[in-house]
Amino acid sequence: MASPEIDALADALARLPGLGPRSARRAVLHLIKRRETTLVPLLRALEAVSEKLSLCHICGNVDTVDPCGVCADPRRDAKSLCVVEEVADLWALDRTRLFPGRFHVLGGRLSALDGVRPEDLTIDRLVARVGDGGIDEIVLATNATLEGQTTAHYIAERLEAMPVRVTRLAHGLPVGGELDYLDEGTLAQALRARRPIE
Structure with missing residues:
Protein backbone atom coordinates (compact mmCIF):
# COMPACT_ATOMS: atom_id res chain seq x y z
CA MET A 1 0.00 0.00 0.00
CA LEU A 53 7.88 25.26 -23.06
CA SER A 54 6.64 26.84 -26.28
CA LEU A 55 5.56 25.97 -29.80
CA CYS A 56 7.72 27.40 -32.59
CA HIS A 57 5.62 29.89 -34.56
CA ILE A 58 7.57 29.08 -37.73
CA CYS A 59 7.68 25.29 -37.96
CA GLY A 60 5.55 23.94 -35.08
CA ASN A 61 8.44 22.26 -33.23
CA VAL A 62 8.31 22.06 -29.43
CA ASP A 63 11.19 23.82 -27.68
CA THR A 64 11.96 26.15 -24.81
CA VAL A 65 12.60 29.07 -27.19
CA ASP A 66 10.60 30.59 -30.05
CA PRO A 67 11.74 30.35 -32.80
CA CYS A 68 13.06 26.89 -32.02
CA GLY A 69 16.72 25.91 -32.20
CA VAL A 70 16.27 24.36 -35.66
CA CYS A 71 14.67 27.46 -37.20
CA ALA A 72 17.13 29.81 -35.50
CA ASP A 73 20.20 27.86 -36.65
CA PRO A 74 21.90 29.94 -39.38
CA ARG A 75 23.76 26.86 -40.65
CA ARG A 76 20.48 25.30 -41.80
CA ASP A 77 19.64 25.43 -45.51
CA ALA A 78 16.58 27.68 -45.66
CA LYS A 79 15.88 26.52 -49.24
CA SER A 80 15.02 22.94 -48.18
CA LEU A 81 11.96 22.18 -46.10
CA CYS A 82 11.09 18.74 -44.72
CA VAL A 83 7.39 18.22 -43.93
CA VAL A 84 6.59 15.80 -41.09
CA GLU A 85 3.42 14.71 -39.33
CA GLU A 86 4.48 15.17 -35.71
CA VAL A 87 7.26 16.70 -33.61
CA ALA A 88 8.55 13.18 -32.84
CA ASP A 89 9.16 12.71 -36.59
CA LEU A 90 11.13 15.97 -36.74
CA TRP A 91 13.28 14.88 -33.80
CA ALA A 92 13.88 11.43 -35.35
CA LEU A 93 14.97 12.87 -38.70
CA ASP A 94 17.08 15.57 -37.08
CA ARG A 95 18.95 12.97 -35.00
CA THR A 96 20.28 11.46 -38.24
CA ARG A 97 22.08 14.73 -39.03
CA LEU A 98 21.50 13.94 -42.72
CA PHE A 99 18.92 16.62 -43.57
CA PRO A 100 20.55 20.06 -43.67
CA GLY A 101 17.36 22.07 -44.10
CA ARG A 102 14.46 23.20 -41.97
CA PHE A 103 11.19 21.52 -41.00
CA HIS A 104 7.43 21.99 -40.99
CA VAL A 105 5.23 20.04 -38.54
CA LEU A 106 1.71 19.33 -39.81
CA GLY A 107 0.29 18.36 -36.43
CA GLY A 108 -1.10 15.06 -37.69
CA ARG A 109 -2.27 13.50 -40.94
CA LEU A 110 -5.44 13.55 -43.00
CA SER A 111 -7.90 10.88 -41.91
CA ALA A 112 -11.54 10.73 -42.97
CA LEU A 113 -12.09 7.99 -40.39
CA ASP A 114 -10.85 10.19 -37.53
CA GLY A 115 -12.38 13.37 -38.96
CA VAL A 116 -9.03 15.08 -39.59
CA ARG A 117 -9.45 17.53 -42.47
CA PRO A 118 -6.88 19.75 -44.22
CA GLU A 119 -7.94 22.75 -42.15
CA ASP A 120 -7.16 20.79 -38.96
CA LEU A 121 -3.49 20.61 -39.98
CA THR A 122 -0.94 23.34 -40.74
CA ILE A 123 -1.12 22.78 -44.49
CA ASP A 124 -2.26 26.36 -45.20
CA ARG A 125 0.70 27.66 -43.20
CA LEU A 126 3.01 25.40 -45.23
CA VAL A 127 1.60 26.74 -48.51
CA ALA A 128 2.07 30.29 -47.20
CA ARG A 129 5.72 29.53 -46.27
CA VAL A 130 6.36 28.26 -49.79
CA GLY A 131 4.47 31.22 -51.25
CA ASP A 132 6.72 33.66 -49.40
CA GLY A 133 9.57 32.40 -51.61
CA GLY A 134 13.09 31.23 -50.89
CA ILE A 135 12.21 27.52 -50.73
CA ASP A 136 13.46 25.33 -53.59
CA GLU A 137 12.57 21.85 -52.33
CA ILE A 138 9.86 20.32 -50.18
CA VAL A 139 10.64 16.83 -48.82
CA LEU A 140 7.43 15.05 -47.87
CA ALA A 141 8.35 12.84 -44.91
CA THR A 142 4.91 11.62 -43.91
CA ASN A 143 4.56 8.08 -42.63
CA ALA A 144 4.18 5.19 -45.08
CA THR A 145 0.57 4.58 -44.02
CA LEU A 146 -2.54 5.12 -46.11
CA GLU A 147 -3.25 8.35 -44.23
CA GLY A 148 0.37 9.51 -44.54
CA GLN A 149 0.40 8.87 -48.27
CA THR A 150 -2.97 10.60 -48.68
CA THR A 151 -1.59 13.61 -46.82
CA ALA A 152 1.53 13.68 -49.01
CA HIS A 153 -0.54 13.53 -52.21
CA TYR A 154 -2.83 16.31 -50.98
CA ILE A 155 0.13 18.55 -50.16
CA ALA A 156 1.79 17.78 -53.51
CA GLU A 157 -1.43 18.84 -55.29
CA ARG A 158 -1.62 22.06 -53.26
CA LEU A 159 1.99 22.90 -54.21
CA GLU A 160 1.69 21.83 -57.85
CA ALA A 161 1.40 25.36 -59.27
CA MET A 162 4.26 26.73 -57.17
CA PRO A 163 7.89 26.91 -58.34
CA VAL A 164 9.15 24.31 -55.88
CA ARG A 165 10.45 20.77 -56.32
CA VAL A 166 8.43 18.27 -54.27
CA THR A 167 10.15 15.01 -53.29
CA ARG A 168 9.17 12.11 -51.05
CA LEU A 169 11.20 9.92 -48.72
CA ALA A 170 12.01 6.52 -50.22
CA HIS A 171 10.00 3.58 -48.94
CA GLY A 172 10.76 -0.09 -49.11
CA LEU A 173 12.96 -2.67 -47.49
CA PRO A 174 14.49 -1.79 -44.14
CA VAL A 175 18.20 -2.39 -43.70
CA GLY A 176 18.62 -5.88 -42.26
CA GLY A 177 15.03 -6.88 -43.12
CA GLU A 178 14.25 -10.41 -44.23
CA LEU A 179 11.72 -10.76 -47.03
CA ASP A 180 9.49 -13.40 -45.44
CA TYR A 181 8.98 -11.18 -42.34
CA LEU A 182 7.84 -8.11 -44.32
CA ASP A 183 4.24 -7.24 -45.10
CA GLU A 184 2.92 -7.16 -48.68
CA GLY A 185 2.66 -3.35 -48.74
CA THR A 186 6.34 -2.90 -47.89
CA LEU A 187 7.36 -5.50 -50.48
CA ALA A 188 5.15 -3.91 -53.15
CA GLN A 189 6.62 -0.47 -52.47
CA ALA A 190 10.16 -1.87 -52.62
CA LEU A 191 9.43 -3.50 -55.98
CA ARG A 192 7.92 -0.29 -57.39
CA ALA A 193 10.90 1.79 -56.19
CA ARG A 194 13.59 -0.58 -57.48
CA ARG A 195 16.65 0.95 -59.19
CA PRO A 196 19.81 -0.23 -60.94
CA ILE A 197 22.72 -1.54 -58.89
CA GLU A 198 25.47 1.07 -58.66
Missing part, protein backbone atom coordinates in the same frame (compact mmCIF):
# COMPACT_ATOMS: atom_id res chain seq x y z
CA ALA A 2 1.38 3.39 -1.00
CA SER A 3 0.31 6.88 -0.03
CA PRO A 4 -2.14 8.76 -2.30
CA GLU A 5 0.72 10.99 -3.50
CA ILE A 6 2.86 8.04 -4.55
CA ASP A 7 -0.15 6.39 -6.21
CA ALA A 8 -0.85 9.67 -8.04
CA LEU A 9 2.76 9.76 -9.30
CA ALA A 10 2.51 6.15 -10.51
CA ASP A 11 -0.82 6.91 -12.23
CA ALA A 12 0.70 9.97 -13.93
CA LEU A 13 3.69 7.96 -15.17
CA ALA A 14 1.42 5.14 -16.38
CA ARG A 15 -0.22 7.60 -18.80
CA LEU A 16 3.11 8.09 -20.62
CA PRO A 17 3.61 6.13 -23.86
CA GLY A 18 5.36 2.82 -23.33
CA LEU A 19 4.67 2.69 -19.60
CA GLY A 20 1.90 0.60 -18.11
CA PRO A 21 0.88 0.48 -14.45
CA ARG A 22 3.55 -2.08 -13.48
CA SER A 23 6.37 -0.25 -15.28
CA ALA A 24 5.20 3.02 -13.72
CA ARG A 25 5.33 1.51 -10.21
CA ARG A 26 8.86 0.22 -10.88
CA ALA A 27 9.88 3.68 -12.10
CA VAL A 28 8.40 5.28 -8.96
CA LEU A 29 10.29 2.85 -6.72
CA HIS A 30 13.52 3.64 -8.61
CA LEU A 31 12.91 7.39 -8.18
CA ILE A 32 12.22 6.97 -4.46
CA LYS A 33 15.29 4.78 -3.85
CA ARG A 34 17.54 7.25 -5.64
CA ARG A 35 15.82 10.42 -4.56
CA GLU A 36 18.86 12.74 -4.65
CA THR A 37 20.36 11.45 -7.89
CA THR A 38 17.19 10.87 -9.96
CA LEU A 39 13.99 12.26 -8.39
CA VAL A 40 15.26 15.74 -7.52
CA PRO A 41 17.01 16.33 -10.89
CA LEU A 42 13.90 15.02 -12.68
CA LEU A 43 11.69 17.46 -10.76
CA ARG A 44 14.01 20.36 -11.59
CA ALA A 45 14.10 19.41 -15.28
CA LEU A 46 10.30 19.08 -15.43
CA GLU A 47 9.83 22.48 -13.76
CA ALA A 48 12.30 24.17 -16.12
CA VAL A 49 10.65 22.70 -19.22
CA SER A 50 7.16 23.44 -17.92
CA GLU A 51 8.03 27.12 -17.36
CA LYS A 52 9.73 27.65 -20.73
Whole structure:
Protein backbone atom coordinates (compact mmCIF):
# COMPACT_ATOMS: atom_id res chain seq x y z
CA MET A 1 0.00 0.00 0.00
CA ALA A 2 1.38 3.39 -1.00
CA SER A 3 0.31 6.88 -0.03
CA PRO A 4 -2.14 8.76 -2.30
CA GLU A 5 0.72 10.99 -3.50
CA ILE A 6 2.86 8.04 -4.55
CA ASP A 7 -0.15 6.39 -6.21
CA ALA A 8 -0.85 9.67 -8.04
CA LEU A 9 2.76 9.76 -9.30
CA ALA A 10 2.51 6.15 -10.51
CA ASP A 11 -0.82 6.91 -12.23
CA ALA A 12 0.70 9.97 -13.93
CA LEU A 13 3.69 7.96 -15.17
CA ALA A 14 1.42 5.14 -16.38
CA ARG A 15 -0.22 7.60 -18.80
CA LEU A 16 3.11 8.09 -20.62
CA PRO A 17 3.61 6.13 -23.86
CA GLY A 18 5.36 2.82 -23.33
CA LEU A 19 4.67 2.69 -19.60
CA GLY A 20 1.90 0.60 -18.11
CA PRO A 21 0.88 0.48 -14.45
CA ARG A 22 3.55 -2.08 -13.48
CA SER A 23 6.37 -0.25 -15.28
CA ALA A 24 5.20 3.02 -13.72
CA ARG A 25 5.33 1.51 -10.21
CA ARG A 26 8.86 0.22 -10.88
CA ALA A 27 9.88 3.68 -12.10
CA VAL A 28 8.40 5.28 -8.96
CA LEU A 29 10.29 2.85 -6.72
CA HIS A 30 13.52 3.64 -8.61
CA LEU A 31 12.91 7.39 -8.18
CA ILE A 32 12.22 6.97 -4.46
CA LYS A 33 15.29 4.78 -3.85
CA ARG A 34 17.54 7.25 -5.64
CA ARG A 35 15.82 10.42 -4.56
CA GLU A 36 18.86 12.74 -4.65
CA THR A 37 20.36 11.45 -7.89
CA THR A 38 17.19 10.87 -9.96
CA LEU A 39 13.99 12.26 -8.39
CA VAL A 40 15.26 15.74 -7.52
CA PRO A 41 17.01 16.33 -10.89
CA LEU A 42 13.90 15.02 -12.68
CA LEU A 43 11.69 17.46 -10.76
CA ARG A 44 14.01 20.36 -11.59
CA ALA A 45 14.10 19.41 -15.28
CA LEU A 46 10.30 19.08 -15.43
CA GLU A 47 9.83 22.48 -13.76
CA ALA A 48 12.30 24.17 -16.12
CA VAL A 49 10.65 22.70 -19.22
CA SER A 50 7.16 23.44 -17.92
CA GLU A 51 8.03 27.12 -17.36
CA LYS A 52 9.73 27.65 -20.73
CA LEU A 53 7.88 25.26 -23.06
CA SER A 54 6.64 26.84 -26.28
CA LEU A 55 5.56 25.97 -29.80
CA CYS A 56 7.72 27.40 -32.59
CA HIS A 57 5.62 29.89 -34.56
CA ILE A 58 7.57 29.08 -37.73
CA CYS A 59 7.68 25.29 -37.96
CA GLY A 60 5.55 23.94 -35.08
CA ASN A 61 8.44 22.26 -33.23
CA VAL A 62 8.31 22.06 -29.43
CA ASP A 63 11.19 23.82 -27.68
CA THR A 64 11.96 26.15 -24.81
CA VAL A 65 12.60 29.07 -27.19
CA ASP A 66 10.60 30.59 -30.05
CA PRO A 67 11.74 30.35 -32.80
CA CYS A 68 13.06 26.89 -32.02
CA GLY A 69 16.72 25.91 -32.20
CA VAL A 70 16.27 24.36 -35.66
CA CYS A 71 14.67 27.46 -37.20
CA ALA A 72 17.13 29.81 -35.50
CA ASP A 73 20.20 27.86 -36.65
CA PRO A 74 21.90 29.94 -39.38
CA ARG A 75 23.76 26.86 -40.65
CA ARG A 76 20.48 25.30 -41.80
CA ASP A 77 19.64 25.43 -45.51
CA ALA A 78 16.58 27.68 -45.66
CA LYS A 79 15.88 26.52 -49.24
CA SER A 80 15.02 22.94 -48.18
CA LEU A 81 11.96 22.18 -46.10
CA CYS A 82 11.09 18.74 -44.72
CA VAL A 83 7.39 18.22 -43.93
CA VAL A 84 6.59 15.80 -41.09
CA GLU A 85 3.42 14.71 -39.33
CA GLU A 86 4.48 15.17 -35.71
CA VAL A 87 7.26 16.70 -33.61
CA ALA A 88 8.55 13.18 -32.84
CA ASP A 89 9.16 12.71 -36.59
CA LEU A 90 11.13 15.97 -36.74
CA TRP A 91 13.28 14.88 -33.80
CA ALA A 92 13.88 11.43 -35.35
CA LEU A 93 14.97 12.87 -38.70
CA ASP A 94 17.08 15.57 -37.08
CA ARG A 95 18.95 12.97 -35.00
CA THR A 96 20.28 11.46 -38.24
CA ARG A 97 22.08 14.73 -39.03
CA LEU A 98 21.50 13.94 -42.72
CA PHE A 99 18.92 16.62 -43.57
CA PRO A 100 20.55 20.06 -43.67
CA GLY A 101 17.36 22.07 -44.10
CA ARG A 102 14.46 23.20 -41.97
CA PHE A 103 11.19 21.52 -41.00
CA HIS A 104 7.43 21.99 -40.99
CA VAL A 105 5.23 20.04 -38.54
CA LEU A 106 1.71 19.33 -39.81
CA GLY A 107 0.29 18.36 -36.43
CA GLY A 108 -1.10 15.06 -37.69
CA ARG A 109 -2.27 13.50 -40.94
CA LEU A 110 -5.44 13.55 -43.00
CA SER A 111 -7.90 10.88 -41.91
CA ALA A 112 -11.54 10.73 -42.97
CA LEU A 113 -12.09 7.99 -40.39
CA ASP A 114 -10.85 10.19 -37.53
CA GLY A 115 -12.38 13.37 -38.96
CA VAL A 116 -9.03 15.08 -39.59
CA ARG A 117 -9.45 17.53 -42.47
CA PRO A 118 -6.88 19.75 -44.22
CA GLU A 119 -7.94 22.75 -42.15
CA ASP A 120 -7.16 20.79 -38.96
CA LEU A 121 -3.49 20.61 -39.98
CA THR A 122 -0.94 23.34 -40.74
CA ILE A 123 -1.12 22.78 -44.49
CA ASP A 124 -2.26 26.36 -45.20
CA ARG A 125 0.70 27.66 -43.20
CA LEU A 126 3.01 25.40 -45.23
CA VAL A 127 1.60 26.74 -48.51
CA ALA A 128 2.07 30.29 -47.20
CA ARG A 129 5.72 29.53 -46.27
CA VAL A 130 6.36 28.26 -49.79
CA GLY A 131 4.47 31.22 -51.25
CA ASP A 132 6.72 33.66 -49.40
CA GLY A 133 9.57 32.40 -51.61
CA GLY A 134 13.09 31.23 -50.89
CA ILE A 135 12.21 27.52 -50.73
CA ASP A 136 13.46 25.33 -53.59
CA GLU A 137 12.57 21.85 -52.33
CA ILE A 138 9.86 20.32 -50.18
CA VAL A 139 10.64 16.83 -48.82
CA LEU A 140 7.43 15.05 -47.87
CA ALA A 141 8.35 12.84 -44.91
CA THR A 142 4.91 11.62 -43.91
CA ASN A 143 4.56 8.08 -42.63
CA ALA A 144 4.18 5.19 -45.08
CA THR A 145 0.57 4.58 -44.02
CA LEU A 146 -2.54 5.12 -46.11
CA GLU A 147 -3.25 8.35 -44.23
CA GLY A 148 0.37 9.51 -44.54
CA GLN A 149 0.40 8.87 -48.27
CA THR A 150 -2.97 10.60 -48.68
CA THR A 151 -1.59 13.61 -46.82
CA ALA A 152 1.53 13.68 -49.01
CA HIS A 153 -0.54 13.53 -52.21
CA TYR A 154 -2.83 16.31 -50.98
CA ILE A 155 0.13 18.55 -50.16
CA ALA A 156 1.79 17.78 -53.51
CA GLU A 157 -1.43 18.84 -55.29
CA ARG A 158 -1.62 22.06 -53.26
CA LEU A 159 1.99 22.90 -54.21
CA GLU A 160 1.69 21.83 -57.85
CA ALA A 161 1.40 25.36 -59.27
CA MET A 162 4.26 26.73 -57.17
CA PRO A 163 7.89 26.91 -58.34
CA VAL A 164 9.15 24.31 -55.88
CA ARG A 165 10.45 20.77 -56.32
CA VAL A 166 8.43 18.27 -54.27
CA THR A 167 10.15 15.01 -53.29
CA ARG A 168 9.17 12.11 -51.05
CA LEU A 169 11.20 9.92 -48.72
CA ALA A 170 12.01 6.52 -50.22
CA HIS A 171 10.00 3.58 -48.94
CA GLY A 172 10.76 -0.09 -49.11
CA LEU A 173 12.96 -2.67 -47.49
CA PRO A 174 14.49 -1.79 -44.14
CA VAL A 175 18.20 -2.39 -43.70
CA GLY A 176 18.62 -5.88 -42.26
CA GLY A 177 15.03 -6.88 -43.12
CA GLU A 178 14.25 -10.41 -44.23
CA LEU A 179 11.72 -10.76 -47.03
CA ASP A 180 9.49 -13.40 -45.44
CA TYR A 181 8.98 -11.18 -42.34
CA LEU A 182 7.84 -8.11 -44.32
CA ASP A 183 4.24 -7.24 -45.10
CA GLU A 184 2.92 -7.16 -48.68
CA GLY A 185 2.66 -3.35 -48.74
CA THR A 186 6.34 -2.90 -47.89
CA LEU A 187 7.36 -5.50 -50.48
CA ALA A 188 5.15 -3.91 -53.15
CA GLN A 189 6.62 -0.47 -52.47
CA ALA A 190 10.16 -1.87 -52.62
CA LEU A 191 9.43 -3.50 -55.98
CA ARG A 192 7.92 -0.29 -57.39
CA ALA A 193 10.90 1.79 -56.19
CA ARG A 194 13.59 -0.58 -57.48
CA ARG A 195 16.65 0.95 -59.19
CA PRO A 196 19.81 -0.23 -60.94
CA ILE A 197 22.72 -1.54 -58.89
CA GLU A 198 25.47 1.07 -58.66
